[in-house]
Amino acid sequence: MPRYLPYLLLLPATVFLIIFFLYPFTQVAIESVTSNGEWSLANFQKATSHWKFGEAFKNTMLLAALVVPIQLVMSLTMATVVQKLQKGRSAILYIFAIPLGISDLAAGLIWLSIFEQSGFLNSMLVGLGLIEQPILYLSYQSPWIILFAIVLAEVWRATAIMMVIIVAGLGLIPREYGEAAEVFGATRWQRFYKVTLPMLRPSLQTALILRVILAFEVFAVVIALGGTQMPVLMSETFNWQFNLQDRGVAAAYAMVILAVSVLFTLIILRALHVPKEART
Amino acid sequence: MAEIQIKGVAKSFGAFTALHSVDMTISDREFMVLLGASGCGKTTLLRIIAGLETPTKGEVWIGGRRVDHLPPKERGIAMVFQNYAVFPHLTVFENIAFGLRMQKMPQAEVQRRVHRCAELMHIEQLLKRYSGQLSGGQRQRVAVARALAMEPEVILMDEPLSNLDALLRLEMRSELKGVLAESKTTAIYVTHDQVEAMSLADRISVMNGGHIVQSADPVEVYRNPAARFVAGFIGNPPMNFLPAEKVGSGRYRVAGTDVAGPDTDTRIDYAIRPEDLTLAEPGQGLAATIRVVEPLGAHTLVTCDVDGASFRAVIDSDSRVNPGDRLSLAPMADRVRWFDKETGLSVQ
Numbered sequence: 001m002p003r004y005l006p007y008l009l010l011l012p013a014t015v016f017l018i019i020f021f022l023y024p025f026t027q028v029a030i031e032s033v034t035s036n037g038e039w040s041l042a043n044f045q046k047a048t049s050h051w052k053f054g055e056a057f058k059n060t061m062l063l064a065a066l067v068v069p070i071q072l073v074m075s076l077t078m079a080t081v082v083q084k085l086q087k088g089r090s091a092i093l094y095i096f097a098i099p100l101g102i103s104d105l106a107a108g109l110i111w112l113s114i115f116e117q118s119g120f121l122n123s124m125l126v127g128l129g130l131i132e133q134p135i136l137y138l139s140y141q142s143p144w145i146i147l148f149a150i151v152l153a154e155v156w157r158a159t160a161i162m163m164v165i166i167v168a169g170l171g172l173i174p175r176e177y178g179e180a181a182e183v184f185g186a187t188r189w190q191r192f193y194k195v196t197l198p199m200l201r202p203s204l205q206t207a208l209i210l211r212v213i214l215a216f217e218v219f220a221v222v223i224a225l226g227g228t229q230m231p232v233l234m235s236e237t238f239n240w241q242f243n244l245q246d247r248g249v250a251a252a253y254a255m256v257i258l259a260v261s262v263l264f265t266l267i268i269l270r271a272l273h274v275p276k277e278a279r280t
Numbered sequence: 281m282a283e284i285q286i287k288g289v290a291k292s293f294g295a296f297t298a299l300h301s302v303d304m305t306i307s308d309r310e311f312m313v314l315l316g317a318s319g320c321g322k323t324t325l326l327r328i329i330a331g332l333e334t335p336t337k338g339e340v341w342i343g344g345r346r347v348d349h350l351p352p353k354e355r356g357i358a359m360v361f362q363n364y365a366v367f368p369h370l371t372v373f374e375n376i377a378f379g380l381r382m383q384k385m386p387q388a389e390v391q392r393r394v395h396r397c398a399e400l401m402h403i404e405q406l407l408k409r410y411s412g413q414l415s416g417g418q419r420q421r422v423a424v425a426r427a428l429a430m431e432p433e434v435i436l437m438d439e440p441l442s443n444l445d446a447l448l449r450l451e452m453r454s455e456l457k458g459v460l461a462e463s464k465t466t467a468i469y470v471t472h473d474q475v476e477a478m479s480l481a482d483r484i485s486v487m488n489g490g491h492i493v494q495s496a497d498p499v500e501v502y503r504n505p506a507a508r509f510v511a512g513f514i515g516n517p518p519m520n521f522l523p524a525e526k527v528g529s530g531r532y533r534v535a536g537t538d539v540a541g542p543d544t545d546t547r548i549d550y551a552i553r554p555e556d557l558t559l560a561e562p563g564q565g566l567a568a569t570i571r572v573v574e575p576l577g578a579h580t581l582v583t584c585d586v587d588g589a590s591f592r593a594v595i596d597s598d599s600r601v602n603p604g605d606r607l608s609l610a611p612m613a614d615r616v617r618w619f620d621k622e623t624g625l626s627v628q
């Protein structure tokens with residue numbers, strides 16, 4: 001086999017990526033650091049000096065900080081349960097994976113139809129006689145309920161992606177390690193904590209990076225449930241691009257999201273790093 | 281006090297029966313070796329005793345306590361797994377210390393035990409390494425050290441030395457026997473290697489197809505195999521068998537000679553170990569034609585034709601013999617054994 005063959009085979013994919021990803025990406029990057037045809041940080045100043053930036057940044061981080069840990073615990077629990085099943089494993093996996101097939105906007109709308117004033121939740125509570133009048137949940141007076149609804153919708157929508165990765169990862173851990181731990185006196189929790197979790201690090205890495213990046217890009221669910229009540233980085237990018245027609249500031253926002261994503265990716269890679277010699 | 285009693289234990293995997301009603305008692309501090317061909321159910325039996333597998337039927341008792349409903353950690357056992365199961369994410373030190381950490385043992389005692397067991401297994405210089413940096417034989421010794429460090433009442437070892445070279449295996453074997461005798465541990469040791477079985481065991485249990493065929497001390501198993509399977513499995517080269525034709529009450533005709541045998545009406549085979557034959561004057565004993573001569577140093581192994589059947593004899597290496605020679609092999613009369621042709625069981 002000629003030495004250049006692998007590179008030759010990778011060429012089409014590389015060209016495709018350069019044209020449709022690297023090129024537009026560079027464009028946006030350049031756009032964020034130029035204004036009026038000159039290099040400058042004016043776009044970033046404009047973005048960050050606006051009062052909504054801090055709000056959007058805080059909300060995005062808050063959502064990620066709430067959603068990701070909840071999803072981590074839930075997906076680990078669900079994956080462990082699914083892993084133990086003798087029968088119907090794939091059926092359960094498919095059912096859990098259904099929300100994955102729904103777009104985030106549709107997911108937001110589904111939860112809106114539950115929480116809005118004439119929604120399912122109110123009709124149910126009224127029907128059961130628990131309340132007299134439909135309650136207005138998603139109002140600017142109750143930002144915490146909006147936050148709660150968004151967290152709920154996000155958890156519902158995207159826990160399965162983590163679970164699927166973790167189920168695959170659990171399947172890769174040979175059964176004998178758990179058995180050895182059991183024989184040597186580990187309780188169920190110790191087995192999970194001292195054996196399963198450390199051996200699951202590579203899958204946890206993948207699942208967490210994927211999920212954290214998605215969390216920083218949260219958009220449609222927030223718009224559907226919070227409207228303009230809860231600005232996030234992505235909705236502000238959208239706002240500057242299309243409503244305020246300032247592409248430079250929108251590009252600056254995109255760069256901020258990118259920077260945060262890269263930073264957290266590095267942190268996760270570092271925290272869950274498995275030294276080469278400790279791999280199976 | 282840790283006597284192990286296995287009462288009518290059976291195990292089926294779906295339609296396949298891996299163990300058929302096994303009964304066995306291993307006394308306190310006994311070193312029991314389980315010997316048998318691949319797939320005969322040795323690992324399955326160990327896993328049932330350890331609590332990693334639930335028996336389909338039967339009971340397991342350890343130290344006078346019924347344990348088959350208890351989880352592994354409450355059975356007072358340690359185990360060396362056939363595939364080692366050395367944790368890849370922990371160093372050798374932490375692997376050996378694993379069970380002790382679970383018991384929240386003080387650090388000083390953990391240190392002491394880990395170093396002692398590592399020394400015993402000749403792996404002190406590997407304590408900082410991960411299992412990915414070890415050879416199969418080193419990993420196996422980590423697995424043994426991890427079990428020994430527990431200082432358990434019962435230790436279950438599934439082919440713990442199978443991956444070591446002959447010399448190291450010999451050394452580890454005697455160390456292991458010494459340590460276990462000293463620590464008053466009851467041991468069950470699985471092996472394929474009959475020499476290992478003979479040298480280690482207080483008692484050998486030979487398994488075949490999910491049954492215990494014979495359970496006795498090594499010499500007894502060797503001298504008086506309870507079944508044709510045991511006779512063929514133990515001893516290298518294995519026992520010779522020749523068809524016997526009944527010619528009178530307690531008289532048989534074997535390869536053209538008349539032999540006294542058990543007075544029975546079942547059809548039986550004549551059996552003799554290759555080393556229980558001596559060279560005799562022509563006309564006395566079994567007439568043999570040599571096919572292959574294999575000098576083994578102290579002895580010479582000859583494979584002959586006796587009455588059309590293949591037959592081996594171990595003779596003195598000073599006797600100069602060549603392929604094609606005709607010999608007369610005289611069996612030592614008290615070493616002759618008889619086996620039922622149908623059931624394969626020993627007939628007295």
Ligand SMILES: Nc1ncnc2c1ncn2[C@@H]1O[C@H](COP(=O)(O)OP(=O)(O)OP(=O)(O)O)[C@@H](O)[C@H]1O
Pocket residue numbers: 293296298316317318319320321322323324325362
């Ligand atoms: N989980 C299982 N499911 C189905 N069959 C099994 C299972 N475990 C073992 N068996 C079967 O049970 C029989 C006994 O297996 P076991 O592992 O006890 O053999 P062994 O005597 O330890 O063999 P070896 O010397 O090769 O290790 C084998 O035929 C094996 O295929």
Ligand SMILES: [Mg+2]
Pocket residue numbers: 322323324362438
């Ligand atoms: Mg086995």
